[in-house]
Amino acid sequence: MSSVRDVVMIGAWLNASAFVRREFPQTPLDPIVAAARLDVRTLAAAAPTLLAAFVVVQVLLLVTVVRFRARPGSPLPAPGSPATALWMLAPAILIALVLAVAPVLVAPGRSPAVSPSDPVRVTAIGHQWWWEFRYPQLGIVTAGEMHVPAGRAVMLTVEAADMQHALWVPALGVRRDAGPGRSSQFLFSADTTGVFPGMCVQLCGTSHANMRMKLFVDAPQDFAEWASAQRMTAAPCDSTDESPRLEGRAVFVEQPCSGCHTIAGLTTGVIGPDLTHFASRTTLGGAVYDRTDAMLADWLRHAPEMKPGSTMPALKLDDRQVRALVAYLQSLR
Amino acid sequence: MNSTTRRPAGTFSTTEPRRLARLYLTAAGVWFVLGGIEALALRLQLARPGSHVLGADLYHQLLTMHATTMVFLALLPCAMAMFLAVVPAAIGSDRTAFPRLGAFALWLHISGGVLLNLGWCFGGSSTAGGFGYPSLTAITYAARNEFELLNDLIRVNGVDFWATGLGLITLSCAAAALDALMTVLLRRRAGLRLAALPPFAWTTLVTSALALIAFPLMLAALTMLQFDRLTGTHFFLPESGVDPARWGRLFALYGHPQVYLLMLPAMGIVSEVLAAHAGRRLHGGGVIAASVLLIGVAGAAAWLGPLLPAVGGGVAWNGVLAPGGWLAALSATAIVFSWLAGLWGGRIELRAAMLFALGFVALFVLGGLSGALGALMPADGGPVGTSFGVGHLHYMLVGGSLMGFFAGTYHWFPKFTGRALDERLGRVHFGLAFVGVHASFLPMLLLGLAGMPRQVYTYGPDLGLAGMNLVATLGSFLFALATLVFLVNVIRSTRGGRPSPAVPDESPQAPGSHGPLLAALGVALLASGSLFGWFMGVAGAMLLGIGTWRTAADARV
Numbered sequence: 001m002s003s004v005r006d007v008v009m010i011g012a013w014l015n016a017s018a019f020v021r022r023e024f025p026q027t028p029l030d031p032i033v034a035a036a037r038l039d040v041r042t043l044a045a046a047a048p049t050l051l052a053a054f055v056v057v058q059v060l061l062l063v064t065v066v067r068f069r070a071r072p073g074s075p076l077p078a079p080g081s082p083a084t085a086l087w088m089l090a091p092a093i094l095i096a097l098v099l100a101v102a103p104v105l106v107a108p109g110r111s112p113a114v115s116p117s118d119p120v121r122v123t124a125i126g127h128q129w130w131w132e133f134r135y136p137q138l139g140i141v142t143a144g145e146m147h148v149p150a151g152r153a154v155m156l157t158v159e160a161a162d163m164q165h166a167l168w169v170p171a172l173g174v175r176r177d178a179g180p181g182r183s184s185q186f187l188f189s190a191d192t193t194g195v196f197p198g199m200c201v202q203l204c205g206t207s208h209a210n211m212r213m214k215l216f217v218d219a220p221q222d223f224a225e226w227a228s229a230q231r232m233t234a235a236p237c238d239s240t241d242e243s244p245r246l247e248g249r250a251v252f253v254e255q256p257c258s259g260c261h262t263i264a265g266l267t268t269g270v271i272g273p274d275l276t277h278f279a280s281r282t283t284l285g286g287a288v289y290d291r292t293d294a295m296l297a298d299w300l301r302h303a304p305e306m307k308p309g310s311t312m313p314a315l316k317l318d319d320r321q322v323r324a325l326v327a328y329l330q331s332l333r
Numbered sequence: 334m335n336s337t338t339r340r341p342a343g344t345f346s347t348t349e350p351r352r353l354a355r356l357y358l359t360a361a362g363v364w365f366v367l368g369g370i371e372a373l374a375l376r377l378q379l380a381r382p383g384s385h386v387l388g389a390d391l392y393h394q395l396l397t398m399h400a401t402t403m404v405f406l407a408l409l410p411c412a413m414a415m416f417l418a419v420v421p422a423a424i425g426s427d428r429t430a431f432p433r434l435g436a437f438a439l440w441l442h443i444s445g446g447v448l449l450n451l452g453w454c455f456g457g458s459s460t461a462g463g464f465g466y467p468s469l470t471a472i473t474y475a476a477r478n479e480f481e482l483l484n485d486l487i488r489v490n491g492v493d494f495w496a497t498g499l500g501l502i503t504l505s506c507a508a509a510a511l512d513a514l515m516t517v518l519l520r521r522r523a524g525l526r527l528a529a530l531p532p533f534a535w536t537t538l539v540t541s542a543l544a545l546i547a548f549p550l551m552l553a554a555l556t557m558l559q560f561d562r563l564t565g566t567h568f569f570l571p572e573s574g575v576d577p578a579r580w581g582r583l584f585a586l587y588g589h590p591q592v593y594l595l596m597l598p599a600m601g602i603v604s605e606v607l608a609a610h611a612g613r614r615l616h617g618g619g620v621i622a623a624s625v626l627l628i629g630v631a632g633a634a635a636w637l638g639p640l641l642p643a644v645g646g647g648v649a650w651n652g653v654l655a656p657g658g659w660l661a662a663l664s665a666t667a668i669v670f671s672w673l674a675g676l677w678g679g680r681i682e683l684r685a686a687m688l689f690a691l692g693f694v695a696l697f698v699l700g701g702l703s704g705a706l707g708a709l710m711p712a713d714g715g716p717v718g719t720s721f722g723v724g725h726l727h728y729m730l731v732g733g734s735l736m737g738f739f740a741g742t743y744h745w746f747p748k749f750t751g752r753a754l755d756e757r758l759g760r761v762h763f764g765l766a767f768v769g770v771h772a773s774f775l776p777m778l779l780l781g782l783a784g785m786p787r788q789v790y791t792y793g794p795d796l797g798l799a800g801m802n803l804v805a806t807l808g809s810f811l812f813a814l815a816t817l818v819f820l821v822n823v824i825r826s827t828r829g830g831r832p833s834p835a836v837p838d839e840s841p842q843a844p845g846s847h848g849p850l851l852a853a854l855g856v857a858l859l860a861s862g863s864l865f866g867w868f869m870g871v872a873g874a875m876l877l878g879i880g881t882w883r884t885a886a887d888a889r890v
Binding site: 020023024025026027028029039042043046047050051053054057058060061064065068069070074075076077163164168170175179180181182197199201202203204205206207208209212288308309 | 678788
């Protein structure tokens with residue numbers, strides 16, 4: 001059964017964290033940030049001690065019960081002597097000492113602090129139920145997916161617009177609560193490229209479980225390309241070609257979309273995510289669904305079903321309008 | 334009217350501890366089944382990723398109610414039941430210190446439980462989690478789920494039922510704790526020193542003292558919450574700029590003692606059951622008593638630990654802030670090893686009660702060690718606050734407290750009913766339950782390490798979490814089956830079980846009073862006046878007055 005395999009996988013993580021990440025992409029046990037890696041190693045060092053303590057007690061219990069269970073003709077017990085208590089207490093004290101001392105012995109101190117000079121600044125803002133990402137210096141606004149360059153200092157500020165949320169990105173070893181008027185900051189430098197999931201971990205309403213995000217750690221070159229592409233405004237629609245796109249743009253402006261969503265140069269809604277570069281992302285709906293044409297069409301028609309409690313209504317569009325809108329949105333790279 | 338012509342007390346007017354104990358235990362059983370059904374529903378939804386068994390909103394309601402029901406309506410009254418059935422007799426008294434207060438507490442507890450669950454009938458229960466997150470209890474958010482009665486004269490919401498019902502329950506628990514504390518302090522027979530108390534009486538002493546500093550805080554917090562929701566004050570409302578951590582801190586002042594409140598009675602029971610079945614007096618009783626006291630102190634002092642806002646820090650924070658936790662862990666270790674020392678060289682009868690007591694030891698140790706692992710994790714990263722925490726707390730509460738209460742129920746069933754529970758069914762119950770606990774909660778620990786958060790109604794299919802979730806669901810059904818075996822055992826044994834030889838007859842029926850019941854109903858109606866209207870409150874006040882007068886009148890005779 002796959003769950004047995006899962007258990008074995010977890011059990012082998014001490015030497016095989018790469019395995020763990022492959023099987024469990026959201027695991028906090030294989031971080032890409034030095035400080036978090038140190039914390040995990042502390043846990044890894046302490047875990048065998050705790051496991052040993054557990055085994056010792058269970059074995060003692062089992063041996064005691066088996067050896068001294070009542071059998072016909074077994075003698076009545078003698079009153080216990082004080083020596084027995086001491087003998088049993090000594091391992092207790094020993095185990096307690098080990099538990100207390102082990103993490104101090106094992107952790108070689110905090111890793112050198114990430115130099116805060118000229119970090120890439122990104123602000124994550126929690127909304128019910130999606131994450132907005134703003135890069136104030138770079139002039140970028142996006143949602144659902146956050147890009148950072150590998151090997152460079154990044155200052156992440158976590159805020160929330162409407163209520164208590166908390167951002168958890170296991171690969172970074174960061175969990176930050178945020179609420180209206182309260183922000184917190186996290187300075188880090190990621191050393192591995194890749195895509196890492198994260199989500200909100202503060203119960204915030206009906207679709208709390210659908211408030212996800214993806215962290216993209218790019219090579220510095222790729223990050224620069226991404227950033228410059230994000231800064232450009234939406235590609236203009238030629239009236240000579242791509243009529244579904246043009247039609248889609250018209251639908252977008254006429255339908256309620258424009259009231260909630262911003263597309264730079266076209267509309268200025270502030271309730272929903274910025275869609276200027278919608279097609280540069282891999283997901284939609286709060287990083288829950290893949291950004292395929294079929295998913296997008298479903299989303300446009302049935303958003304409240306796909307995301308319970310969602311503010312986005314089920315749009316009353318006919319098939320042609322949906323196709324046009326899909327064509328338009330999927331062109332917004 | 335003189336006492337010789339009065340009828341003996343019936344169910345609704347009794348103040349006799351054993352009968353009150355039976356009522357507590359029966360109520361606890363009913364609520365346990367309800368809370369268990371809620372848990373099974375949750376697990377069904379989580380068995381597969383992207384499942385649609387339950388809607389998101391219903392899931393959050395079940396989540397909230399499962400937590401509150403199990404802790405307040407199933408576990409706590411079990412502890413009260415054990416106390417009432419065992420401790421007064423054990424210290425040489427035929428009654429508790431405040432029998433009428435005890436009866437009042439019982440009826441208030443039942444009323445509170447009914448009010449808490451009334452939300453189900455009125456448009457849905459609270460979705461704010463057992464913790465009552467302030468964002469979600471705030472008016473503007475919860476207003477969406479209001480239910481209107483009598484043409485908008487009454488507007489109630491699941492959170493109102495939750496907060497008011499829970500308030501009644503905490504008041505009841507505080508009253509019961511006062512009764513328990515005073516019983517142990519004042520009603521001991523001549524010559525019984527505190528240091529010579531039997532283990533369960535000693536843990537009752539420490540538990541009730543801890544309860545008296547915890548429950549009033551919770552009651553205060555809930556009262557403030559309802560004032561916010563109903564009258565426009567600004568204790569917790571996030572939109573008025575209040576730090577949302579304020580609710581968390583107040584809740585934690587109650588919440589951390591709470592977990593020790595649930596463990597200590599079970600430890601006392603286990604101490605007695607182990608000694609009784611090992612054929613000799615408890616070994617190292619002084620060490621155990623001292624450790625229990627230290628755990629009580631740790632419970633009161635450890636509120637710093639788990640609920641600081643996550644502002645960063647890593648392992649260093651835990652080293653500084655978890656001394657209370659370490660104190661408790663050390664004390665618990667000493668207790669476990671004292672138990673082992675007591676068993677070593679004894680003559681161990683493996684009856685059902687003993688199996689549960691041994692199961693407690695095994696599972697409690699696992700729970701405690703997972704807690705130690707959790708304490709080593711930085712508060713701002715790692716698996717804390719994920720499914721790992723859920724697994725840990727269930728090991729402690731189900732593998733720990735509940736196992737202890739089962740041990741007590743098997744061991745002391747004759748004190749409740751005059752008959753013994755069937756041994757064979759008891760062993761089957763234990764086997765299924767022990768495996769069920771591991772099958773349900775070990776996957777939760779592992780899921781936390783694999784990155785599954787808590788309080789989510791579903792999860793993505795590409796995170797590798799499906800297998801362990803399915804195992805946990807199957808485990809929960811196994812545990813439910815075990816509980817079914819237990820219930821069958823209880824029902825059969827209550828009627829036709831083996832009469833237990835050495836149980837003394839219940840004391841001649843002392844004349845009771847309907848006063849405490851009326852007073853409790855009065856308080857409940859008074860509180861629900863905030864939900865249903867002033868007329869309910871007035872009726873409640875009148876009933877409270879009548880009940881108090883009746884209690885006094887019946888006492889004078």
